[in-house]
Amino acid sequence: MIIVPLGVASATPTAVRHLPSVALWREGDVHLFDCGENTQMRMLQAGLKRSKIENIFISHFDVDHYSGLIGLISTLQLQRRDRQLNIIGPKGIKEYVEWNLSFANVELNYDLNFIEVEEDFESMKVVDEDEYYVEARPLNHSKFCMGFRFQEKDKPGKVDAEKAQALGITEDAQYKALKAGEDIELSDGKIIKSYDIVGHPRPGDSFAYISDTKYCPNAVKLSMNTNILYHEATFSESLADKAAETGHSTSGDAARVATEAQTKLLVIGHFSARYTNPFVLLREARAKFFPAWLATELRPIYTNPAQEKGIVEQKVYIKEIDEKSESKSPRKKSYDKGGDNKRFRKRRSSSDRGDDRRGGSRRSSSGRRDDSGGERRKRRPERQPKDRDYNRDYGSKDYNNDNQGSSRPPKHITPRTPFDNFDRF
Numbered sequence: 001m002i003i004v005p006l007g008v009a010s011a012t013p014t015a016v017r018h019l020p021s022v023a024l025w026r027e028g029d030v031h032l033f034d035c036g037e038n039t040q041m042r043m044l045q046a047g048l049k050r051s052k053i054e055n056i057f058i059s060h061f062d063v064d065h066y067s068g069l070i071g072l073i074s075t076l077q078l079q080r081r082d083r084q085l086n087i088i089g090p091k092g093i094k095e096y097v098e099w100n101l102s103f104a105n106v107e108l109n110y111d112l113n114f115i116e117v118e119e120d121f122e123s124m125k126v127v128d129e130d131e132y133y134v135e136a137r138p139l140n141h142s143k144f145c146m147g148f149r150f151q152e153k154d155k156p157g158k159v160d161a162e163k164a165q166a167l168g169i170t171e172d173a174q175y176k177a178l179k180a181g182e183d184i185e186l187s188d189g190k191i192i193k194s195y196d197i198v199g200h201p202r203p204g205d206s207f208a209y210i211s212d213t214k215y216c217p218n219a220v221k222l223s224m225n226t227n228i229l230y231h232e233a234t235f236s237e238s239l240a241d242k243a244a245e246t247g248h249s250t251s252g253d254a255a256r257v258a259t260e261a262q263t264k265l266l267v268i269g270h271f272s273a274r275y276t277n278p279f280v281l282l283r284e285a286r287a288k289f290f291p292a293w294l295a296t297e298l299r300p301i302y303t304n305p306a307q308e309k310g311i312v313e314q315k316v317y318i319k320e321i322d323e324k325s326e327s328k329s330p331r332k333k334s335y336d337k338g339g340d341n342k343r344f345r346k347r348r349s350s351s352d353r354g355d356d357r358r359g360g361s362r363r364s365s366s367g368r369r370d371d372s373g374g375e376r377r378k379r380r381p382e383r384q385p386k387d388r389d390y391n392r393d394y395g396s397k398d399y400n401n402d403n404q405g406s407s408r409p410p411k412h413i414t415p416r417t418p419f420d421n422f423d424r425f
């Protein structure tokens with residue numbers, strides 16, 4: 001499974017953080033947990049196909065958690081989706097979506113399957129498929145809010161092919177039966193036990209999504225022994241009063257849930273806009289539970305990096321990833337090779353150089369190889385600044401004026417205005 005945070009802000013988005021949504025990729029399908037305003041665009045940027053969405057889970061009815069839903073449903077309609085989409089949320093989600101569609105006179109080509117959850121429940125399997133299930137439990141927020149656990153069912157053990165062959169098993173049907181736990185009889189009357197050939201069942205991966213809650217035992221139950229726990233950490237511990245008042249967690253609360261649930265990896269998100277530097281929150285969380293990460297938008301988190309790396313390739317520049325490995329990043333190389341960029345660069349370089357340059361090419365058009373070789377030689381020093389065009393688009397103006405030899409990263413600033421009211425969550 002691959003977890004891709006799409007928006008890690010709380011109710012107020014900032015210039016660099018979007019409204020809440022987390023995507024889970026599994027075997028080609030995408031499952032969304034919450035659907036804030038920018039979710040469909042962030043999916044594109046993350047390299048996740050919107051047509052692959054199977055389930056959308058809405059935790060509660062704070063606007064930031066479901067404001068992207070109608071736009072996404074409408075995009076799927078325009079993409080001519082024809083398979084069913086499941087929407088799981090608190091009671092009322094069906095009415096909300098259907099009212100919006102009828103208001104806009106939209107008749108969908110595909111079916112929406114709503115699974116509505118009423119407030120007074122203890123635990124519920126909201127989705128149950130052959131290979132996985134999703135459990136919901138109520139959390140403790142200022143209004144009804146659910147947490148979710150996505151659990152893969154145990155996978156059958158691996159067949160020891162060499163041993164099987166040595167024992168004289170040849171037919172596919174025999175392998176299938178053994179894998180399903182059945183013993184078989186060979187033509188010579190020899191009985192082969194399933195457990196001789198097939199290893200122990202492998203436990204499925206698991207992910208818990210806990211957003212918008214104070215510390216609560218149900219969060220621990222949902223997260224018990226998970227591979228990845230995504231937990232909100234809206235405030236630092238110095239604002240514990242504010243967290244309690246608004247029904248949110250501090251980074252310490254998130255670490256407490258992770259410790260009690262013995263999750264393998266805690267990922268904190270849903271940061272208040274007041275933290276331009278969320279590492280403050282990470283430091284606090286790590287003091288109590290070390291395997292903790294900051295949710296970084298569009299940066300995938302793998303349950304099995306060895307197998308999953310490269311499946312989800314984000315389509316935009318991510319400051320943290322691209323700057324760290326500037327020299328050897330394969331992603332950066334692909335920007336350089338990109339068809340569009342190449343064309344762009346050529347056009348730019350000829351116009352930069354003016355008529356003289358083009359005249360020069362024409363003059364030496366007889367010696368084609370020499371010409372291109374010469375061009376390559378002459379162009380080389382120009383390449384540096386061109387490579388930076390991409391960064392410039394996403395970085396600050398300072399970077400543009402930077403000393404070209406310097407590898408100083410662009411200075412990213414979260415703009416704040418007097419209109420930002422950080423007390424509203």
Ligand SMILES: [Zn+2]
Pocket residue numbers: 010011020062064065212270
């Ligand atoms: Zn929220």
